[in-house]
Amino acid sequence: MTTPELVIRGQQVVTEETIGPAAIHISGGRIVAVGLPDEIPQGCKVVEADSDRVVMPGLVDTHVHINEPGRTDWEGFETATRAAAAGGVTTLVEMPLNSIPPTTTLEGFNAKLEAAQGKCHVDVGFWGGVVPGNFDELSSLYDAGVVGFKCFLVHSGVEEFPNVTEADLRRALPELKRLGAVLIVHAELPGPIEKALGEEAGAEETDPRRYETFLRSRPRAAENEAVALITNLSRELKTRVHVVHHSSSDALAQLRQARAEGVPLTLETCPHYLLFAAEDVALGATEFKCCPPIRERENREKLWAALAEGTIDMVVSDHSPCPPEMKRQASGDFMQAWGGISSLQLRLPVMWTEARARGFSINQLVQWLVSAPARLVRLDKRKGAIKAGFDADIVIWNPDATFRVEPSIIEHRHKLTPYAGQILSGVVEETYLRGEKVYDRGQFASVPKGVLLKRGDFS
Known part of the structure; x- marks a missing residue:
């Protein structure tokens, strides 16, 4: 040997x-x-x-908003990947929006690659975007190395990444099928949201500081109807589709049925949907706002059941930071606050704390946090397992140690978080990227060691 x-x-x-x-x-x-x-x-x-330490493959997070170039006051490659390394994440895939320009053209992709160069403490791949009018860009983006494509069915929150309609999807999906690319979808439809907002405007008592006010404005019907649309298109066009940050338990039955039929559909949820509950969100606590919203306790437990049975494939962060002032903490106005929660660094301890309490194993945790996300982006021949031939991406962590979430431990740019004060189990001690230590108990490698992953490099 x-x-x-x-x-x-x-x-x-x-x-x-x-x-x-x-x-x-x-x-x-x-x-x-x-x-x-x-x-x-x-x-x-x-x-x-x-x-007593667990040695397992480094986490893979396929849903991260880094926002560079263009909105580096929100986040950036250096701070986001430090947070990733501190959380045991060795590979992440960056979303095509909130950067300026977005990753909807080859020019935009090249600008993002240039912005990321030399700044990443972990390996980083990239999603492309599907927006109205960029259908001729999809092939060149895929050839250039994006891992797949994302679209919104509802307003994304930023003007430079408009949402698509069913007509747009019917044009884009055949091209994505030809390319062999997956489409990941923010699955909320605007119709039910507009209806709910109209009803709210006519109500006699509406307090924007109350979480219930915001929750009513993003009804389950918005998700349920969007999932129905996406499921039917995936079934009809036989195109691979993935639903991101799923929140509504009402839609699980149709997803379960579609998968039983062999529809090429996968599904993710996020740590905040599995830890928090709407009933516990305090008046004006806008740090809890995200879209789709955190729903009720009963809904949360149904998401856990769907994870256990395999209807939900994976848990990723949907790391979506913004400057604190955009959260409207002074007014506590949920309706005006930016929707997004930063979970990149805390995904492992949040999930371990909650999973262990429900009797799940570490091997199941690895499936949700590592193996399934790697398969989504077809990295599963290189990352996501401790196995000969794979990258030596490894995290060593203490499953029994506990810690309190404080701003001082947070590595991403802004420290406002709904996790503040939570007592979590599972402390990441060392993170290795291709055999090199990139994180050691609060200390980072002096030189970032991450590489920029392109689709053609994954074999």
């Missing part, structure tokens, strides 16, 4: 189906073997994880 450059050894190493003692042999940034813990060649460097 060739002497590896590095061996990471632990008693709780998470492989594809098991968790137990193992030694991970690493050379050239790749895992070359996974052996017994006492099978270590002489002369190689050994990292010894404490016996």
Whole structure:
């Protein structure tokens, strides 16, 4: 056996189906073997994880808004990827909007690649966008390396990324099928939202500081009808579609049925939908606003049940930061506040805290946070498992240690968070990217080691 450059050894190493003692042999940034813990060649460097630490593949987060170039006062590649490394995330995929320009043209994609160069502490891939009028750009964007495409069915919140209609989708989806690309969809329709806003405007008592006011403005029907549209188009056109940040439990039955029929449809939800409940959001606590909204406790538990049965495939962050003033904390006005929650750094501890309390295993956690997101973007031959031939992207964490979420521990640009004050289990201690340590108990590699991933590089 060739002497590896590095061996990471632990008693709780998470492989594809098991968790137990193992030694991970690493050379050239790749895992070359996974052996017994006492099978270590002489002369190689050994990292010894404490016996109660979990050693598992680095997290993959396919839903992250970094907003650079153009809105670096919201976030940026350097701060976002530091937060990722601190959270055990070794690969993320950046959304095509909130940057200026958006990733809807080849020119916009190149501007984003240039902005990201040399700043990333973890590996970063990119989504392209589908907007009205850019259909001729899709092929060139895909050839240039975006992993797939995102669209909105409702106003995105920024003017430079307009939403599409059914007619737009019927034009775009055949082209995406030809390319073999997945379309990921913000699945809310404007009709039910406009109706709800009209009813709210006519109500005698409407307090924008009350979370219930905002919740009524984003009714479940907006999601349910959007999911029905997307499901029917995916079924009819046989095109791969993925529903992002799903919140409404009412739509789960139709999603379950579509998947049983073999419709090429996958589904994600987010940590905030699985931790928080509408009943607990305080007056004016606009840090909890996101779209689709956090719904009631009963809805939350149905999302957990859908995760358990496999109707929901994965849990990703939908990291969506903004400057604090955009959250309208002074007025507490939910209706005017920006909708978005930053969960990139805390996805592992939030999910472990809640999953363990419900009896789920670490192996199930890995499926939701690592394996399924890697499959979504077809990185699953290179990332998402501790397996020979894969990138040596590894996180070592303490599942029993607890911590309180405080602004001082947050690495992303803005510290306002609905997680403030939460006591969470699961402390990330070390993060390795292709065998190099990029995070160690609050310290980062002096030089960012992440690379920019393009679709053609994934094999």
